[in-house]
Amino acid sequence: MSRVLSQSEVELLYAKSKTYLHPTSAKKDNVPGYLTLSRGKNGTNLDILLSFTPETQLSVEEVKIYNAVDLEDLALDLEAISLSSKNNTNTNTNTNTNSKDRKISNTRIIPKPSVSLLSGYSFSVPLSYLYSIQVRKPSLGFWFGSIVINTKDGEKLPIVFFHDDESPSSKSRHKLSNKRFDPFDESGNMYWGGQEFIEVLEKFINIEKSTVTSSVYLINPDSHDLRNFAPLNIKDNSNNNNNNDSIKKIEPINVPDIGKLFASAKWKVLETVATISAKTKNQVMNIIEENAPLTIKQIMNKPEVQRIGDEFDSARIYLAKWAQQVKEEAEESQRKNMLHNEIYNKINRELGSSEILTNEEISQTSRRHPINKQEWDSFFDYSGRLILTVDEVKSRIFHGGLDNEIRKEAWLFLLGVYDWNTSKEEREAYKKSYETAYDELKLKWVNDEDKRSTEFWKDQKHRIEKDVNRTDRNLPIFKNPSRKHSGSNANANGNSRESSPETPDEDELDDEFDISNIRNPHLYNIREILLTYNEFNENLGYVQGMTDLISPLYVTFQDESLTFWAFVKFMTRMERNFVRDQSGMKIQMNTLNKLLQFMLPNLFKHLEKCESIDLFFFFRMLLVWFKRELEWDQVLQLWEILWTDYYSSQFHLFFALSVLSDNERIIIQNLRKFDEVLKYMNDLSLKLHIDALLIRSELLFLKFKRMIDIIDRENSLKSINSEVYGTSTTTTKDEIEISSEIRGLLSKEIVIQKEGPRPEGVGGG
Structure with a gap:
């Protein structure tokens, strides 16, 4: 039996019997009751009521319900609570989920507890009203453990004591633990009712233990709350869960053996010269290299660069085409972007320290x-x-x-697929419209045999399939299924192959010899998405490296339509990395160069001596947002942080700067040549400490912003003085110039650069 709740009723989610209030020191005055969690109609987790109800206020039927919930097996009960929570609040609930799990049983429906804080020794407050809970364990002299509940307005509710020796559920739990000869929980503590209550509460809201007092739990804390309850120097790690991870001592990075060949360079990111045959590509490469400046030829002849260039064509083209210009522009802008010692000293005085990291700043920006x-x-x-x-x-x-x-x-x-201001119902409608739009777009190439027979289409398809076949194959989701002979004509999804008539059946070709034979269903879907993106963005087409951008999206969504539109939104900001003339990458590399001059002048001067101010080693990192430098989970973490545009839409440049800043001392003290710098930076792949770098990135940005503010103020004062004292205002030699690229890093607006129409006869990539 089940029914819909009325406004005066709630669903009893959790009940603990034989909890007491101790209004006086006399035992006879103790008030026995039930500590409960309950949820009303259409209630969210924050609307759940935390209540204490004396036994004397309950009817006989209500007592039966409370006791039944109290005695339910805790593990099963918590699972049911978790399901109930998801069914009430999850905006992605699957409509096919067992409907019986979402119904509210009559055996859990009770009258809504009084919302009065103090009425006949009862109280009831929503979880959104809580600020903290102090847990006091049972100990010698304090036979009963207790909890102290603090509300956001500073009011302290009556202390609730757990008389576990009377509570049927607690006694049952103790009995079961004794049978198992394991009276301790996962933390090594003896079981008691208060700890059980905290475990249940964690099913609904975010709870974080204070790093100052381990007995205090903060309820849905924000960063300000955490800073108030966290010391600058934490010595005891035992009571510290996650807040201290980011300020643990970071392992030093050892200088790698310069004689080692860097393994991380074996990757081709981008083919910027559209070709059909390798012969044509090599001819273009030869022309570029023959016309490269002498200094660039000398660099390209170094074995380390040749090794990368042999498997990383876009790097060779970039180096030949742009590196000299980058070097010249860097030298030309050096006076503009490198500040005089006087202004650096002034900035450091105002910021209080010349150091990048201080304990106070770490506390404010800790992860x-x-x-x-x-x-x-x-x-x-x-x-x-x-x-x-x-x-x-x-x-x-x-x-x-x-x-x-x-x-x-x-x-x-x-990513902007859904608007932040939509409801669950509106997002469901958007999802359906996205599915329809994707299907229509896909059918444009599926049903167009003439298009699929063009050389451009065949070339794009070949490029896509070649890259898809080697995309993150170490992940279980992208491993080929075990080969089983089947007489059916089904594709990797179990559907007919009507959507892709040019793809051979599995039995026709061996996938070791034909890259079109994609047997993994997820790789097959990625291929379909990229072919459809070709239809969506005809000017750009497919460019090598896009598979590295789409792979994390697909693994996360595992839905063809959602992945496509998420990829479209992602490419809005990433398209500039893949335009044919590479101007988007050049602009970013130049901006990073200027940022390095502005923020880390000593390191820039050293890299200049090493002939490394073109920052060639960052090309791959910026191209696909550190996809090859970080572990898989770290990539997901970094990308979602960058997508917030919280400080800047180009925060990835500050993350790159943090990598340089973190390795500044080692580079200056140990590296002297271009190839040494290149080897060292490439060898950092998969060895980066992302949390420490994110802290450093944020500190660098905050310092950068304050430097800009100080410089603007200095320029303003000089301008005012020139007017007051009649000095000529036409001269700017005393003013500190800030380039538009540097100032643009303060903007949160996404930088968009679209590819122009594809010239006739030019291939893809």
Whole structure:
């Protein structure tokens, strides 16, 4: 039996019997009751009521319900609570889920507890009203453990004591633990009712233990709360869960053996010269290299660069085409972007220190734990609409990232597939329209035999299939299924091959010899998406490296339509990396160069001596946002942080700067030549400490912004003085110039650069 709740009823989620209030020191005055969690109609997790109800206020029938819930097996009960939570608040609930799990049983329906804080020794407050809970374990002299509940307005509710020796559920738990000869929990503590209550509470809301007092749990804390409850220097790691991870001592990075060949260079990112045959490509390469400046030829003749160039064509082209210009522009802009010692000293005095990292700054920018399901759900109301500001959510994502469980939903917001101001119902409608639009777009090439027979189409298809076949094949999702002979004419999805008539059946060709024979269903879907993107963005076409951008999206969504539109949104900002003339990459490399001069002048001067100011080693990193330099989970974390545009839409350049800053001392003290710098930087692949670099990136940006503010103020004062004292205002030699590229790093607006129409006869890539 089940029914819909009325406004005066709630669903009893959790009940703990034989909890007491001790209004006086006399035992006879103790008030026995039930500590409960309950949820009303259309309630979110934050609307759940935490209540204490004395036994004397309950009817006989209500007592039966409370006792039944109290005695339910805790493990099973928590699972049911978790299901109930998802069914009430999850904006991605599958409509095919067993409907019986979503129904509210009559055995859990009770009258809504009184919301009065103090009425006959009862109280009831929503979880959104809580600030902290102090847990006091049972000990000698304090036979009963207790919890102290603090509200956001500073009010302290009556202390709740757990009389475990009377509680049937606690006694049952103790009995079971004794049978198992394991009276301790995972933390090595003896079981008691208060700890059980905290475990249940964590199913619904975000709870973080204070790093100052281990007995205090903060409820849905923001960064300000955490800073108030965290010391600058944490010596005891035992009571520290995730907040201290980012300020642990970082392992020193050893200088690699210069004689080693860097393994991370074996990757071709981008083919910028559109060709059909290798012969044509080599002819173009020879022409470029023959016309390269002498200094560039000398660099390209170095064995380290040749090794990269042999397998990394775009790097050779970039180096030949742009490196000399980058060097010349860097030298020309050096006076503009490198500040005089006088202004550096002034900046350091105002900022209080010449050091990049201070304990106080680390405390303010320390990394938080990723947003979990409970915390994410608390951002939305019962209709699925955001109840926080977008900036608040982005700040939280920027400083902690996301649990993998909620990425599928959160990424659609971050990438702009869904608007932040939509409801759950509206997003469902958007999803259906996206599916329809994708199907229509895909049919344009599926049904166009003439298009598929053109040389351009065949070339693009070959490029896509070649790269798809070697995309993240180490991941289980992209491993080929075991080969089983089948007489059916089904594709990798189990459907007919009507969507892709040019793809051979599995039995016709061996996939070791024909890259078109994609047997893995997920790789097959990625191929379909990229071919459809060719239809969507005909000017750009497919360019090598796009598979590295789409792979994390597909693994997260595992949905062809959603992945396509997420990729479209991602490519809006990333298209400039793949334009044919490479001007987008050149601009970013130049901007990073100017940022290096501005922020780390000593390192820039040293790299100049090493003939490395073109920052060639960052080409691959910037092209696909450090996809090859970080572990898989770190890539996902970095990308979602960059998508927030919290400080800047080009924050990836500050992350790159943080890599240089983190290795500045080693580079200056140990490296002297171009090839040594190149080897060292490439050898950092998969060895980067992302949390420490994210902290450093944020500190660098904050320092950068304050430097700009100080310089603007100095220029303003000089301008005022010139007017007051009649000095000529036409001269600017005393003013400190800030280039437009540098100032543009303060903007949160996404930089968009679209590819122009493809010239006739030019191939893809």
